[in-house]
Amino acid sequence: MPTPSKRRFATKLPPSLAAERRGDVAILQLSRPQKRNALDDTTILGIEAFFTALPNGIKAVVLHGAGEHFSAGLDLGELTERDVAEGVQHSRMWHRAFDAIQFGKAPVVAVLHGAVVGGGLELAAAAHIRVAERSAYYALPEGSRGIYVGGGASVRLPRLIGVSRMQELMLTGCTYNAEQGQAIGLSHCLVEQGLGLAKGIELAKRIAQNAPLTNFAVMHVLPRIAESDPASGYLAESLMAAIAQGSDEAKARLKDFLEKRGKKVLRG
Numbered sequence: 001m002p003t004p005s006k007r008r009f010a011t012k013l014p015p016s017l018a019a020e021r022r023g024d025v026a027i028l029q030l031s032r033p034q035k036r037n038a039l040d041d042t043t044i045l046g047i048e049a050f051f052t053a054l055p056n057g058i059k060a061v062v063l064h065g066a067g068e069h070f071s072a073g074l075d076l077g078e079l080t081e082r083d084v085a086e087g088v089q090h091s092r093m094w095h096r097a098f099d100a101i102q103f104g105k106a107p108v109v110a111v112l113h114g115a116v117v118g119g120g121l122e123l124a125a126a127a128h129i130r131v132a133e134r135s136a137y138y139a140l141p142e143g144s145r146g147i148y149v150g151g152g153a154s155v156r157l158p159r160l161i162g163v164s165r166m167q168e169l170m171l172t173g174c175t176y177n178a179e180q181g182q183a184i185g186l187s188h189c190l191v192e193q194g195l196g197l198a199k200g201i202e203l204a205k206r207i208a209q210n211a212p213l214t215n216f217a218v219m220h221v222l223p224r225i226a227e228s229d230p231a232s233g234y235l236a237e238s239l240m241a242a243i244a245q246g247s248d249e250a251k252a253r254l255k256d257f258l259e260k261r262g263k264k265v266l267r268g
Contacts, residue, residue: 016043018066019050024059025204026106033067038075039119041093047123048097051104059208059215062200063101063127064111070136073118074151091150094119098126098152107207107215111200112136112187122151124186125160128219129203132187133196136178140169160185211249 013019018029028050030037054061065071082090101108101123110127117139124130140157142149149170157166161184168174182190191199207215217240225233225240244250 013050014042014046016040017046017050021055021058022201023205024057024208025201026054026058026061027201028061028063030063030065030071033065033069035075036069036072036115037065037067037120038072039123040075040078041090043075044094044097048093048100051097051100051108054105056105058106059210059212060106060204061108062111062197062204063108063123064197064200065113067114068135069114069120070110070112070116071120071123072115073120073122073141087150094122094151098123101126102128102156103220107204107219109200109204109207111196113193113196115139116181116186118142118149119151121186122149122153122156125153125156129189129207130187131189131191131196131200131203132178132181133191133193134178135193136181136187137175138169138181138186139173139175140166141173143170144173211244211247211253213244213247213249217244 016030016032018031020027028047030039030043032038032043051061107129108127109129109131110124111131111133112124113133113135114137116124116132116136118141121138121140140149140153153166165184169176176184176186178187178190181187189199189203221236221240225236228236
């Protein structure tokens with residue numbers, strides 16, 4: 001019987017995914033190491049189901065890959081001949097799954113190592129925090145294969161690295177290593193090989209300690225404020241700040257801080 005600190009999820013997942021719960025943190029593993037964790041339709045639908053049905057008690061999620069790679073992207077065995085309408089529907093399935101990550105119930109930390117390529121990079125971009133090990137490398141090889149990204153990269157990646165960088169990746173087929181990816185914003189943390197999962201869990205536990213309303217605002221409200229004009233953005237920010245500040249949890253946390261029970265911000 002699983003221990004209370006490390007329990008399996010009851011949610012039925014395909015063999016290509018494995019999940020466990022450690023307190024208020026969930027860990028989802030891509031489990032196709034023999035295929036470099038390539039993403040087939042079954043896996044994509046499993047990811048959507050997992051994040052859609054995430055229990056309310058889960059306050060943060062860690063996403064990582066088994067074996068030597070995070071994900072080498074689309075399983076090319078899935079690249080069957082489709083007409084335009086079928087192709088759009090297939091791409092929309094990926095969009096739904098990755099939207100369930102970005103706009104789901106809990107912040108997600110992705111741990112990256114080895115190949116973070118094509119659809120694997122699209123998956124990583126849907127997470128809120130990305131931790132990379134030094135073995136990580138990034139590429140969008142779709143251009144050299146005569147296809148185009150379809151999992152949301154055109155929307156998410158330019159916001160992370162800029163349009164020009166994405167154009168370079170797709171037009172030239174170049175590969176960025178872990179250090180280059182860190183420099184342009186593909187990852188937030190860069191750690192030594194083998195330390196990524198521990199760092200990801202550490203960050204997830206820290207995130208899980210935040211007030212749920214604050215995490216919700218950062219996930220769902222902040223991106224929309226950032227894209228709005230200043231006048232609308234300032235108004236939305238003021239409203240969100242007032243809502244958060246008026247919550248009972250915020251009042252209790254501020255009282256703890258003022259009465260010297262809360263943690264101070266220290267140099268990292």
